[in-house]
Amino acid sequence: MPPAAATTRAAMPLPPPAISAGVAAASGGYSIASVIRALSVCTTIDQIKQIHAHIWRTKLDHRSYSLLFDLVLSYSSLSLSYAISVFSSMHSPPPSHLFNRLLRQLSRSGEPSSALLFYRRIRDAGGLLDEYSFPPLLKAAAKVSTLVEGMEIHGVAVKLGSVSDPFVETCLMGMYTSCDRVADARKVFDRMAHRDVVSWNAMIDGYCRRGILDEAFKLFEEMKNSNVMPDEIILCNIVSACGRVKNLNYSKAVHRFIIENKVKMDAYLLSALVTMYAGTGCMDMAQQLFAKMPERNLIVSTAMVSGFSRAGRIDDARAIFCQMEEKDLVCWSAMISGYAENDRPEEALRIFEEMLALGINPDQITMLSVISACANLGTMDKANSVHSCIDHYELGSELPINNALIDMYAKCGSLERARDVFEKMPRRNVTSWTSMINAFAMHGESTDALSLFARLKEEKIEPNGVTFLAVLYACNHAGFVEEGKMIFASMVDEYDIAPKHEHYGCMVDLLGRANRLREALDLIESMPMASNVIIWGSLMSACRIHDEFELGELAAKRVLDLEPRHGGALVILSNIYAREQRWDDARNIRQLMEEKGVVKDKGISQIDPNGKTREKHEQSDKIYSKLDSMRVYKWK
Known part of the structure; x- marks a missing residue:
């Protein structure tokens, strides 16, 4: 009609x-x-x-x-x-096949709890349930995560003899998994007389959704050994799980299984494989599969951008980014983060400005990357602009944002702005306190850093290992040896925090600067773990400063044992031999450096003339020429 x-x-x-x-x-x-x-x-x-x-x-x-x-x-x-x-x-009540239809519609609706209310009416009216009644009821219970009603429905299914139906069993697994009772779901699975591919998928998916990925992998291996062939849905789950755990070897084994069994590569499975390889850092394989995709969706393209960025291939990430016709906030944030993490802060801020020009509003994740880029750039005008942007988009109340702002202002040279952010915070966590203590230490205000640490303890905030590292850093800057030793001891005695390499390195540097070199050596030898290049390097540098040649030689050799091409250690060792008039040894070290092409890395400083960051002044040649004419020697 x-x-x-x-x-x-x-x-x-x-x-x-x-x-x-x-x-x-x-x-x-x-x-x-x-x-x-x-x-x-x-x-x-x-x-x-x-x-x-x-x-x-x-x-x-x-x-x-x-x-x-x-x-x-x-x-x-x-x-x-x-x-x-x-x-x-x-x-x-009508026959069960009629109200089962309504149960299915209610279960699929936007209010699945109404299916459970209707179930009550059926029971009160004396309606007779059958095996087709339970799947929609269990699915509704799973959607609203109501364990009590789900277990009651399970009991009714047992009483009516419907619990052995495969559809009912599969829905029971889904209900228990959604209610965070994965062990109960596994009991249902283990009691099943017949397991089809849907049942295996329900249990594997339950493990994956709850983050119990090792059990998901074990069950997948068990499934491969059975007579049931995994389908594309199960393989997508397993491939995605491989990407989450970043186990490249197992990821390759799963991919090999897919190829050997000639599984059809649909768009979902191909996307999952690309994301898996990108997540595990195998970008060459990810790129090969990505090139085979006839259509590249937003999610997989963003995964490629993130993968290339993490691998340090930021230009490849940018190429993918520029090819994308559609970009959402997640994609823009991934590109900004990639530049920030690869020490290209100016590009990160430029991308951020492009995003804003397109009318895309940033969120907390975006702004954290922008703040990090600004902190690495170290310029106050950019810092002020970023803070204004945060206020404009009403993100200033977010705790992680404020913590990052403290660090940004400290690195941009404004201790007062960092302190202002800290004092105005409506709430603080241990990261807030640690960031402010580190800001004081960074600016040489060690007394203020120790005072803030004492205030932290008064307010019953539990410090962590990073907090102690910031406090020890402050002690190091001011030469507070005894205070540093007491704080280092309190890590274990008061807070049961095991010192890491970084804490030992800070203490060795503190003792070395104070010319307590034997004490520093004793601390190194008492470490429960093997020392590293940084710790031996700190002792080596202190020995050079205090003309302790014998111990300096020992420290330099320990550095070279761990890193044979360490230019600084070779130079110091050569200088020690020269000071001791051991000319043959000094000559051998220099010859060794020439043969291996080892050079001591030069330091680099950044300056900000006229608001533009440079690593070399545009008139540096004229400056050095003028210094030469004044007979002032420049450092090479």
């Missing part, structure tokens, strides 16, 4: 069904047969409601209600609440 005709008919009242006079008199004017005939020709909701009214007024039996209920369910445009009201007005 054309739309216009359908509309016209919907507006017309439905005529009373034709009935015989005898039957009409016996039934108040309407017979069951005539009502059933009228229902069978209904084509609109208004007509159904008219028949419903007739049935209610004439009190016809449940057969009319059952047909009405069936017809109501066939109209998807009719509200589910009306179907429930029809059910409630029935003298006796």
Whole structure:
């Protein structure tokens, strides 16, 4: 029927069904047969409601209600609440195949809890459930994560003998997994007499969603050894899990299984493989698979940008980024983060400005990368602009943002702005305190750093290993040897924090600067773990400063044992030999450096003339020439 005709008919009242006079008199004017005939020709909701009214007024039996209920369910445009009201007005519940249809629709609706409420009405009305009733009920319980109702439905299924149905068992696993009872889901799985690919997928997916990835891998291996072949859905889950744990060897084994078994590479599986390799850092393989994709979606392209960035291939990341026709906030944030993490802060800020120009509003994750880039750049004008942007987008109340701002201002040279952010914070965590202590230490305000640490302890904030590192750094800068020793000891004695290489390195540097070199050596030898190049290098540098040649030689040799091409150690060792007039040894070291092409790395400083960051002044040659003319020697 054309739309216009359908509309016209919907507006017309439905005529009373034709009935015989005898039957009409016996039934108040309407017979069951005539009502059933009228229902069978209904084509609109208004007509159904008219028949419903007739049935209610004439009190016809449940057969009319059952047909009405069936017809109501066939109209998807009719509200589910009306179907429930029809059910409630029935003298006796309809057959299970009818209310099972409503259970399925309610379970799939935006309010799955209504399926559980309808289940209560069915039970109260004496309705008989069957094996087809339980899957939609268990799916509804899973969606709202209601364990109590789910377990009750499980009990009813056991009582009615439906629990051994594979569909019911699979839905039970989904319900228990959604309610964070993965062990109970596994019990259901282990008791299953027959496990099809759907059952295996339900259990593997449950492990993956709950982050129990080792068990997911074990179950996948068990499945491969059974007679059930994993499908694309299971393989997508396993491939995604491989990317999360970043286990490249197992990732390659799964990929090899897919190839050997000639699994069809659909778009989802191919995307998962690209994301997996990008997540594990195998960018060459990720790029090969990415090139094979006929259509590249936003998610997989963003994964490639992030993967290349983490691998240090930032130009490749930018190439993918520029090829993308569609970019969302996540993609822009990945590109900004990539530049920030690869020590290219100016490009990070430039990309951020492009994003804002397109009208894309940043979130907390974006701004954290921008703040990091600004901190690495170290310029106050950029810092002020970034802070203004944070206020504009109302992100200034976020705790991680404020913690990052403290670090940014400290690195940009404004201790007062860092302190202002800290004092105005509505709430603070240990990272906030640590950032401020580190800011004081960075600016040589060691006394303020120790005072803030004491205030932290007064406010019952539990310091962590990073906090102690910041405090020891402050002691190091000021030469507070005794304070540093007490703080170092309190890590273990008061807070049960095991010192790491960084803490030992800070203490060795502190003792070395104070010319307590033997004490520094004793500390190194007492370490529960092997020392590293940095720690021996700190002792070596202290020995050079304090003309302790014998111990300096020992430290330099330890450095070279760990890193044979360490230019600084070779230079210091050569100088020690020269000072001791051991010319042959000095000559051998220099010759060794020439043979291996070892040179001592030169230091680099950044300057910010006229708001533009440079590593070399544009007139540096003239400056050095002027210094030469003044007979002032420059450092090489």
